[in-house]
Amino acid sequence: MSSVNTLAIPRPAEAGHWGKEVRSDLHVAIEPRDRGGLEITLESRVGIYYGSSILSQTRQVLESLGVKHARISIHDEGALPFVISARIETAVKRAGLSGNQKALPEERIALPKPTPRDRLRRSRLYLPGSEPKYFINAGLHGADAIILDLEDSVHHGEKDAARILVRNTLHAIDFGSCERMVRINQLPLGLQDLTEVIPEQPDLILIPKVERPEQISQTDRMIDELKSRDRIDRPIWLMPIVESAVGIENAFAIATASPNVCALTIGLEDYTADIGVAKTLEARESQYARTRLVNAAKAAGIQAIDSVFGDVGDLAGLQQWGENSRALGFEGMGCIHPSQIPVIHQAFAPSQIEVDKALKIVAAFEEAQQRGLAVVSLGSKMIDPPVVERARKLVARAKAMEKA
Amino acid sequence: MSERTELAQNAAGRSVPTMVNGKPQIPFLGVGQYQPRGRKTAPPICSSRDYPENGDKRVTNLETALRNCGLRNGMVISNHHHLRDGDRVALMALEAAAKIGVKDLMWFPSASFPSQKAAIELMQSGVIHHIEGSMNGPLGDYCTQGKMRGMGVLRSHGGRWQAIQDGEVHIDVAVIAAPTADAFGNADGSHGKSACGSLGFALADSTYADRVIVVTDNLVLFPCVPWQIQGNNVDFVVEVESIGDPAKIVSGTTQITRSPDRLRIAEFVARFLRDAGIMRNGFSFQAGAGGIALAFVDYLRRMMKEDSVKARFVRGGSTKFLVELLQEGLTDYILDGQTFDLDGVKSIGSDPRHVATSPFTSYNYHGKGNFASLVDAVVLGATEVDVNFNANVVTHSDGRLLHGIGGWQNCLAAGCTILAVPSFRDRIPVIIDEVTTLTGPGELIDVVATERGIAINPRRQDLLDAVKGSSLPIRPIQEIKAEVERICGGKPARPKLGDRPVAVVKWVDGTVLDTIWQCA
Secondary structure: OOHHHHHOOOOOEEEEOOOOOOOOOEEEEEEEOOOOOEEEEEEEOOHHHHHHHHHHHHHHHHHHOOOOOEEEEEEEOOOOHHHHHHHHHHHHHHOOOOOOOOOOOOOOOOOOOOOOOOOOOOEEEEEEOOOHHHOOOHHHHOOOEEEEEOOOOOOHHHHHHHHHHHHHHHHHOOOOOOEEEEEOOOOOHHHHHHHHHHHHOOOEEEEOOOOOHHHHHHHHHHHHHHHHHOOOOOOOEEEEEEOOHHHHHOHHHHHOOOOOEOEEEEOHHHHHHHHOOOOOOOOHHHHHHHHHHHHHHHHOOOEEEOOEOOOOOOHHHHHHHHHHHHHHOOOOEEEOOOOHHHHHHHHHOOOHHHHHHHHHHHHHHHHHHHOOOOOEEEOOEEEOHHHHHHHHHHHHHHHHHHHO | OOOOOOEEEOOOOOEEEOEEOOEEOOEOOOOOOOOOOOOOOOOOOOOHHHOOOOOOOEEOOHHHHHHHOOOOOOOEEEEOOOOHHHEOHHHHHHHHHHHOOOOOEEEEEOOOOHHHOOHHHHHHOOOEEEEOOOOOHHHHHHHHOOOOOOOEEEOOHHHHHHHHHOOOOOOOEEEEEEOEEOOOOOEEOOOOOOOOOOOHHHHHHHHHOOEEEEEEOOEOOOOOOOOOEOHHHOOEEEEOOOOEOHHHHOEOOOOOOOOHHHHHHHHHHHHHHHHOOOOOOOEEEEEOOOHHHHHHHHHHHHHHHHOOOOEEEEEOOEOHHHHHHHHOOOEEEEEEOOEOEHHHHHHHHHOOOEEEOOHHHHOOOOOOOOHHHHOOEEEEOOOEEEOOOOEEOOEOOOOOEOOOOOOHHHHOOOOEEEEEOOOEEOOEEOEEOOOOOOOEOHHHOOEEEEOOEEEEOOOOHHHHHHOOOOOOOEOOHHHHHHHHHHHHOOOOOOOOOOOOEEEEEEOOOOOEEEEEEOOO
16 A cells, blocks of 8 residues: 555645634645755744744654655644644655655653553544544543544545544544544555554554454454554454444354454444434334344443434433433443533443442442351342342442542 | 834833823832822813703704714714624714814724724724724724824723723713613613613713713603613714614624533633632622633533522623523622623613613722622633733734723622633643733732633632632643643744834723734
8 A cells, every 4th residue: 555655656735624714724735846845835823923833843744754845835724733744744645755654743642551451431532533623632521532533524535634643643642531542444444544543552443334253353463463563562452333234143243253352332323224214312223233232242241332322412312312321231322522421421320329239239248258158138138149240340330430 | 103102111010101192101000009199080061051941952963963062183082882893883973073074083982893994994084093992803903003193092991981080081072872862862772773781881971071972773752761871961862774783783692602622611610619619609700701601601500500509699791691590590680781692681671680880880990999899700711821820811922902801800800810711722822921911910810710720820829728629620820831832832932022012001090001012
């Protein structure tokens, strides 16, 4: 995939966006030439404050990409440095001026600790991979995870740009305590995404439209290769998105296709389209698929995560959806606006009554252990071991949420 | 402006002109340090024998009214801005003045709006000499580019009243747009097709100007009830087709911000009031009509309900959100300075607990106290804040005029002053080393709430103590600043300001707080 670029004949190209409505982005137009060095023109909304910084960054990026002769014209709408590098690199690559070189942002965040396989994944906030304005503060809103999306929210013609932008984002942006997820494109396009993002060590890769376990093993192999090439030894988890009738039928095989699969999730828009029904608020049409998915996930010892709730204005509907989800065995869902996060967290939190009961059960169990009793009882009721186990899980989860 | 302006350093360390438009100035002496003596100014004595016995003060048009008022070259003509960007009366008056051939007027609006940009042509043709009042958009650029003949003077709403009362500004003719009026000159803002709510900004003009003209598009039979402007102060009444564009006078509905970052700031501010114990029975607050302020009111309302807390009064700019507090019994009163939306206008016109106030009751330095210092907490915006909590609200970071001061400076007298601001805008950090234009001294600013955390002024140990144990992200202002600079790729370069003063920022007491310098 890289040789295509190096062999291409240089041509004018552009990348990024500008205009009155655009924020935190920039537009780069590049015109390759044979001689004459670099000629850069800059118009920037923040020119007075960062004009010379943008110009020197531009020169630096071009130099690191090996571009010596070109006219570059930049319209900047207050983009941050990691976006500036990404847009210039995209334009240069589109112009056929650079092969494999990357222009990573100067600033690198301290890589957060690897995430445990079974960490809380109640909420994951989707961020369109071509909209840098959403990235910078996304970590502030308290979601358990953010997803940098390269798939459905990115236009076909912008896949290359989004890939580079997301890579730079992982490199430079601190998402706080959020797990850093990337949704790649469907295979085989998704493999190119992996080449770009894996070196920046995201915590988890969402793989869309998974129907067969082979898709998981293919992705897993690719990630392994990239990891060993770059000597990365931290885990990168996989969350397959099942969004078709076939996928649902193969859910268990998918869940067990790799030890790196930590959760299964479902895409209801595509699923309902696939089975030819309308998606409704009551969700009776996907009841089977969702319970089947939960069962497959639990059988595989991993988490089951629900789809997204599309109506940002309907927080009451979201709350109800979330509570229902939790009752089915799901442990979280996606969100498309930060206002959904606290509602989802509330919906997936065990109630105080449940927590109190679980605490009593755990206490009774511990007391029985101490006294060497084989049978645990609470009041007049005998408590079976699975009940104790469930109570322990619930208490652990409630504690984790308290901290989260 | 050809002669060199002498500059002096004021108590805030800012370099300010000692003469403005031919009048000697007192540089800012520090908060509460300036104590003027003497007597307040007063309008000339008049006699009711000079006014029609039947109370009909109507004349056919503004031109006639201005002629009858004896408008001459170099006089001061004033307007209020309750019709906001929808106002037609100010330009009507200035254009009428142009028709009768008057030159070199000082235009003294309580604020100007972008729709009044035709005032630029009137400055170019010599009708207007200069403007003392807020300028933004095209008028602001005209001033900051150094094209205005005199110096701009920016005053707070309270400062405008102060300047009128102590004679710093003498209004020759006040032209008051009135949504409803009678032929005697009684006028009201809360009724009529161009209703705008309160008319408080025009009160000083109506009582201190030599001559007063009321312009209305809704003439009613005497008496116009209620009257906010008393006809006893009015010389002439002019009836016109329309005083303004209703769509731009009030917004149909005011919208809460949908930006997650701004919602987060709003929620922080509400939680701060709760956790610091400011939100308690009988408390009071003031918040404007910006997106963050509206969202703040919405969050606070939920918390007040949860904790069964009721406010004694809230201060407007009123909007639907304050009106809902009143209707739900969460506040006893709205004390309203200006009315921003249709719900506000409807409420002030019909609910006796929704009371119109003026800069006299709320803000005036020469009053025997004012309401501003009785408010427990106020939520304001700013373009810049520095590490000493000094804030700028009038210029962009590059020195161009952006906003008027409005009631902003006056509100700093509240028990707890909170600036609710994003930590950066378009890569430009909001928290910086030193503000471009000082509008509010840091000793009066207690809290800066951003989406990345809340900074409390170290002078307010009581507030720092009050929120101990709260889950709010309380952080030193320096730490937030450093984080934002890291995100933005370093400190922004300082813009180069010119060395010629084009306008001054007055403090609430009439002293000169800072200077606006010419920029290209």
